[in-house]
Amino acid sequence: MRTVDLSGDNRGPLTVHLRPVTGADEWLVSSAEPAVVLVLLGRLVVNTDLAALTVSQVDRLLAAVYDMLYGDRAECQVRCKACREGYEFTLSLSTIIAAQDAAWIGPPAADGTWTLSDGRRLRAPKLGDLEAAKQQPEALFARLVVAGDPTTRPELVTEFLDRAAPLLSFDLSAPCPHCGSEEIVYFDLSRYLSQRLAGERVLMLREIHLIASRYGWSHSEIMQLSRDDRRGYAGLIGAERASGLGQRAG
Incomplete structure (x- = not known):
C-alpha cells in the first residue's frame, strides 16, 4: 500500500x-x-x-x-x-x-479559492471542469473564476494556476x-x-503463459496477482528454464 x-x-x-x-x-x-x-x-x-x-x-x-x-x-x-x-x-x-x-504560492482560503491581484477569485480545476471544457473550451475560465470577469486577462489566471495548482x-x-x-x-x-x-501487453501475456504453464493456475487467478508478484514468479520460472538449458548443454 x-x-x-x-x-x-x-x-x-x-x-x-x-x-x-x-x-x-x-x-x-x-x-x-x-x-x-x-x-x-x-x-x-x-x-x-x-x-x-x-x-x-x-x-x-x-x-x-x-x-x-x-x-x-x-x-x-x-x-x-x-x-x-x-x-x-x-x-x-x-x-x-x-x-x-x-x-507554490500557498493554500487557498477556506472556501477553496485564491484571490488574484486584481481582486478576482478563482479555484483550481477538477476533472469535471476539463471534461466540460472539451465541449466548450471557452467556458473553462467561467467555471474557475468564481468572482469577477473570467474574460479579463486570461493569461493572469493561467499563470496563477501554474503556481497554485501545477x-x-x-x-x-x-x-x-x-x-x-x-x-x-x-x-x-x-x-x-x-x-x-x-x-507492455505482449510481455504481460508471456508472463501469464509462463506462470500458467508452470503452476497450472487459471488466467483469472494470475490476473489477481500483484504486478510485483507476477513478475517475480515469471522471473523465477525463466531462471529455472535457463538453468535447465545450461545444464543440458553442459
Whole structure:
C-alpha cells in the first residue's frame, strides 16, 4: 500500500492510499489514451473520489502510480525537427515536483479559492471542469473564476494556476545533442504512463503463459496477482528454464 500526502494542494491534511497494481488493473490500459489511466487510478485509490480532487492532486497520484511501477525517472524519445535525428532524454518526476512545490504560492482560503491581484477569485480545476471544457473550451475560465470577469486577462489566471495548482503536463526545453537545435517538447504524464503500460501487453501475456504453464493456475487467478508478484514468479520460472538449458548443454 502506498500513502500519498496531498496536503500541500489542499485546505487541510489529506492523504490518499493506493493499493498494489494487479494484472487485471494493467490489462485495462490497452491504448495510449490518458483517460484510460484515470480509470486505472480510480481502481487503485482507497476510499477516495477522484472527482473531489483537483487535477493537480490527481496528477500527483499518477506520479505515485508511475513511481510504483517504474521508479522516478521517465525516459523520453524525441525526433529533432531540424536535423530529423532521434535522441533521448530523462526526466526526474521527483525533481519536477520539488520545483513545483518550491514555487507554490500557498493554500487557498477556506472556501477553496485564491484571490488574484486584481481582486478576482478563482479555484483550481477538477476533472469535471476539463471534461466540460472539451465541449466548450471557452467556458473553462467561467467555471474557475468564481468572482469577477473570467474574460479579463486570461493569461493572469493561467499563470496563477501554474503556481497554485501545477500540473504534470507542460512544455520543456530539450536541446538536440546532434545539431544543437532548441527543441520544445510537450510532456504529459498521463499520456506517457498510458503509453508505457499499453506497450507492455505482449510481455504481460508471456508472463501469464509462463506462470500458467508452470503452476497450472487459471488466467483469472494470475490476473489477481500483484504486478510485483507476477513478475517475480515469471522471473523465477525463466531462471529455472535457463538453468535447465545450461545444464543440458553442459
